[in-house]
Amino acid sequence: DQQVKQNSPSLSVQEGRISILNCDYTNSMFDYFLWYKKYPAEGPTFLISISSIKDKNEDGRFTVFLNKSAKHLSLHIVPSQPGDSAVYFCAATLGAAGNKLTFGGGTRVLVKP
Amino acid sequence: EPEVTQTPSHQVTQMGQEVILRCVPISNHLYFYWYRQILGQKVEFLVSFYNNEISEKSEIFDDQFSVERPDGSNFTLKIRSTKLEDSAMYFCASSVPSGSVRSYNEQFFGPGTRLTVL
Numbered sequence: 601d602q603q604v605k606q607n608s609p610s611l612s613v614q615e616g617r618i619s620i621l622n623c624d625y626t627n628s629m630f631d632y633f634l635w636y637k638k639y640p641a642e643g644p645t646f647l648i649s650i651s652s653i654k655d656k657n658e659d660g661r662f663t664v665f666l667n668k669s670a671k672h673l674s675l676h677i678v679p680s681q682p683g684d685s686a687v688y689f690c691a692a693t694l695g696a697a698g699n700k701l702t703f704g705g706g707t708r709v710l711v712k713p
Numbered sequence: 714e715p716e717v718t719q720t721p722s723h724q725v726t727q728m729g730q731e732v733i734l735r736c737v738p739i740s741n742h743l744y745f746y747w748y749r750q751i752l753g754q755k756v757e758f759l760v761s762f763y764n765n766e767i768s769e770k771s772e773i774f775d776d777q778f779s780v781e782r783p784d785g786s787n788f789t790l791k792i793r794s795t796k797l798e799d800s801a802m803y804f805c806a807s808s809v810p811s812g813s814v815r816s817y818n819e820q821f822f823g824p825g826t827r828l829t830v831l
Contacts, residue, residue: 632818634818634819634820636822641824641825642824642825643717643719643804643806643822643823643824643825644756644804644822645822646819646820646821646822649818649819689756693818697744697808697809697817697818698743698744698761698763698768698808698809699761699769699818700746700758700761700769700771701748701756701758701820702758703755703756703757704755705754705755706755
């Protein structure tokens with residue numbers, strides 16, 4: 601099941617620079633997208649989300665962009681900090697509250713001081 | 714800040730044994746979920762639960778699995794006869810505060826239970 605894909609398994613970035621994480625999906629019925637951050641031995645922590653009626657959502661250092669025609673979303677982290685080093689998952693879901701999340705495989709981000 | 718809790722953090726069991734994984738969702742949330750992550754693989758949906766019944770389950774969630782909300786706070790996942798391939802991190806999540814006025818898709822996850830089947 602490859603409905604949500606994160607093609608870059610890892611990303612290394614210098615502190616203070618921009619981190620760009622990418623995610624592609626195949627199911628055009630998905631209309632809500634989320635990014636989660638995960639540290640080792642912890643559960644996924646919700647970061648930011650976007651509805652398909654928008655193409656951008658911003659929260660502090662985190663911005664998510666959605667390109668529906670390309671079925672592509674990205675997460676920008678500016679500026680990157682060493683505490684951002686973690687695995688980032690994108691997830692997608694359908695419409696109504698309570699529906700399951702379908703996750704990508706994750707991208708491991710390393711922010712170097 | 715309210716959070717989802719899970720116990721135990723690590724469970725080791727013999728193949729064929731029954732295990733019960735426990736979760737306390739965020740207290741005013743209405744939907745509850747179980748997901749799992751086998752080492753090196755994606756986080757996979759198992760089951761969702763609403764209004765004291767299963768609302769959706771995946772093909773993974775076969776007759777060996779069951780969920781229960783035995784009281785007003787706990788949410789459990791039971792595996793009746795564990796197999797080696799059940800070894801994974803199991804995550805509980807909850808969502809949708811009661812009284813929400815908007816569509817609410819964010820799910821909040823617990824720290825997980827690492828299940829090791831020998």
